[in-house]
Structure formats: C-alpha cells, structure tokens
Amino acid sequence: MEKAKRINLALLYGGRSSERTVSIAGANEVERALDPKKYTLRRYDTATELKKLVQEADEIDCAFILLHGKYGEDGTLQGLLDLLGIPYQGSGVLGSALAMDKHMAKIIYRYASILTPKWVTISHRDRLDPEAIISSLGVPVMIKPRTQGSSVGMIRAHTPQEVERGVQNALKWDEHVLVEACVRGRELTVGVIGLDSLEPLPVVEIIPEKGHDFFDFEAKYRPGETVEVCPADIPTEIARKAQAIAVRAHEALQLKGYSRTDMILEDTGKIFTIETNTIPGMTPTSLFPQAAAEAGVSFGALLDRLIEMAMAEGHNQSRSQAA
Numbered sequence: 001m002e003k004a005k006r007i008n009l010a011l012l013y014g015g016r017s018s019e020r021t022v023s024i025a026g027a028n029e030v031e032r033a034l035d036p037k038k039y040t041l042r043r044y045d046t047a048t049e050l051k052k053l054v055q056e057a058d059e060i061d062c063a064f065i066l067l068h069g070k071y072g073e074d075g076t077l078q079g080l081l082d083l084l085g086i087p088y089q090g091s092g093v094l095g096s097a098l099a100m101d102k103h104m105a106k107i108i109y110r111y112a113s114i115l116t117p118k119w120v121t122i123s124h125r126d127r128l129d130p131e132a133i134i135s136s137l138g139v140p141v142m143i144k145p146r147t148q149g150s151s152v153g154m155i156r157a158h159t160p161q162e163v164e165r166g167v168q169n170a171l172k173w174d175e176h177v178l179v180e181a182c183v184r185g186r187e188l189t190v191g192v193i194g195l196d197s198l199e200p201l202p203v204v205e206i207i208p209e210k211g212h213d214f215f216d217f218e219a220k221y222r223p224g225e226t227v228e229v230c231p232a233d234i235p236t237e238i239a240r241k242a243q244a245i246a247v248r249a250h251e252a253l254q255l256k257g258y259s260r261t262d263m264i265l266e267d268t269g270k271i272f273t274i275e276t277n278t279i280p281g282m283t284p285t286s287l288f289p290q291a292a293a294e295a296g297v298s299f300g301a302l303l304d305r306l307i308e309m310a311m312a313e314g315h316n317q318s319r320s321q322a323a
C-alpha cells in the first residue's frame with residue numbers, strides 16, 4: 001500500500017494580542033498531540049516570524065492557527081493565508097471578523113432572532129452618561145472591550161461610579177466598549193463542528209468558584225478555579241435548545257469548521273447568547289476538546305479532523321478560483 005504523504009503543517013501561535021501566553025501554552029499542547037507520522041510541523045510565532053511564513057508559503061500544505069484575539073482570530077491572518085493560498089482550520093475572513101467584534105456579533109444574533117443581552121456601545125469620543133446607561137440597562141452591567149477575549153479588560157459594575165471607572169479601564173484595551181445588561185443564571189458553552197452538516201457537541205456548564213463575579217481571566221486559566229461539567233446537568237430539552245442556538249449562531253456569523261458559543265441560562269428557561277469563539281481554547285482540558293471527548297473524539301482525532309476539514313475547504317477554494 002502506498003504510504004500517505006506527511007502533511008507540512010504550519011503551527012501559527014504567539015502573536016501580539018493580550019492572549020499571547022494562552023496561545024503559547026495551547027501551541028505546546030497541540031504540538032504534543034499531533035501524530036508525527038502524519039505531520040511535519042513548523043512553528044511560526046506571528047509576532048516575529050510572519051515574513052518567514054510568507055517566504056516559506058510554497059512549502060506549507062496547511063496552517064493551524066492557534067491564536068486568540070486581534071491579529072489571529074479576527075480575520076487579518078486568515079486574509080494573509082488566503083492571499084498565500086494556504087488552507088487553515090476554522091472560519092474565514094468574514095466570519096472571524098464578525099465573531100471577534102462583540103458589537104457586530106450581537107447585531108447579527110438579533111437579525112437571526114438569537115436572544116442576546118441588551119447593550120450599548122461607547123466610543124472613546126463619546127461623552128459618558130453612566131446614570132442614563134444604568135436606567136436603560138439596570139444593574140449590574142458587564143463592561144467589556146469590543147474586540148478582546150479571555151475576559152481581558154472586563155468588569156461587572158453596580159453603580160454609576162463603577163460604570164465610569166469600568167468604561168475608562170476597558171477603553172485602555174479598545175477604542176470601543178460594550179456595556180451590557182448582566183444576565184443572572186447558569187453559564188453554558190456549546191461547541192459546533194462540521195462543514196456541510198454541523199454537529200453540536202455536548203453542552204458544558206461552567207461554574208466559577210466563589211470569589212469570581214463571573215468567568216474572569218483567573219477563573220479561566222488557573223487550575224481549580226472553575227468546575228466544568230460535561231455533559232451539563234440540565235434537562236434534555238434545554239440542552240437541545242442550547243445546541244440549536246450554537247448551530248444557529250455559527251451559521252448566522254458565517255463561520256466554518258468549528259466554533260464555541262457562550263450563553264447564560266436564566267431561571268426562566270430563557271437562554272441569552274453572549275459571544276461566539278472562532279478559535280476556542282485548544283489544550284486537552286479546554287472546553288471544546290472536553291466536549292469533543294465526551295462525544296467520543298480524542299484530542300488527537302479532533303486536531304486531525306480540523307486539519308482534514310481545512311484541506312478539504314482549501315481544495316474547494318482552489319477549484320472555485322480555477323473555474
């Protein structure tokens with residue numbers, strides 16, 4: 001039998017965003033889990049090695065993007081890879097840009113009849129009126145930079161003074177800031193995988209330990225700060241509803257391959273969608289890989305599937321360009 005050719009895989013990691021350290025940790029785990037019989041791996045830190053990537057583009061069969069946030073998850077790198085003709089896992093330029101932008105993502109959710117908390121978006125040029133914001137959204141509110149991840153620059157505010165301070169702080173991270181009505185309830189996250197037919201993964205419930213107002217940076221990355229229950233201990237019909245929302249959000253945002261949508265389930269049974277991640281965390285214990293494992297897909301098999309989908313998509317794209 002003919003031996004399958006090894007795939008030259010570029011692992012893109014590091015970068016300049018606030019999630020650089022998260023990316024580096026993820027890249028190390030991905031490297032460890034990839035089968036060396038299937039892949040010849042080259043690592044590129046996109047903070048310093050983009051030029052090298054461009055120069056070596058012809059020798060690369062596929063890229064695996066393990067970057068979160070700006071210049072990695074937001075469509076810019078996806079655009080560069082499109083220009084270079086290198087296939088990559090996950091969403092393209094448009095979907096990545098839409099999902100990274102929390103303001104635009106919420107507009108699309110609304111358009112697709114996906115329930116999302118009420119919000120206002122404030123620019124650094126606007127005059128802030130914390131009382132007016134509170135009277136329209138109630139308290140507490142969540143304040144977040146428009147295009148960050150990992151809860152960076154986020155705060156929960158209860159008073160006009162806290163809103164003022166929270167907005168000024170979030171504006172350090174971004175030119176625009178969202179102030180969002182806070183939803184009280186259980187936090188759920190749902191992964192979706194597939195190209196033509198989308199498969200939702202089992203629902204995960206996220207329970208930060210006491211002392212965390214919400215799923216903040218520490219709760220996300222310090223071991224033992226959060227309990228993650230997969231499959232979530234919720235009624236089947238609620239789980240199905242959450243899975244249907246994740247699929248709808250993925251489609252509405254024009255995403256590809258995989259995504260993970262964060263939601264909050266209110267006591268009333270209403271589910272509010274918070275955001276969709278196009279490059280979810282990728283260590284074996286991250287939320288998406290955990291849910292995949294629950295569905296019977298090991299971490300290594302998950303990476304293989306993402307790369308297979310990337311190469312199948314890349315093949316389709318080059319066909320459509322030739323036509």
Ligand SMILES: Nc1ncnc2c1ncn2[C@@H]1O[C@H](COP(=O)(O)OP(=O)(O)O)[C@@H](O)[C@H]1O
Nearest residue numbers: 117142148149150151180181182183214215275
């Ligand atoms: N409107 C909200 N109501 C209640 N909690 C929220 C709300 N928005 C965000 N959170 C909390 O903050 C966390 C991070 O917010 P999210 O919008 O998902 O940003 P990030 O991109 O940083 O993950 C969520 O996982 C959730 O715990």
Ligand SMILES: [Mg+2]
Nearest residue numbers: 150151262275
């Ligand atoms: Mg999130």
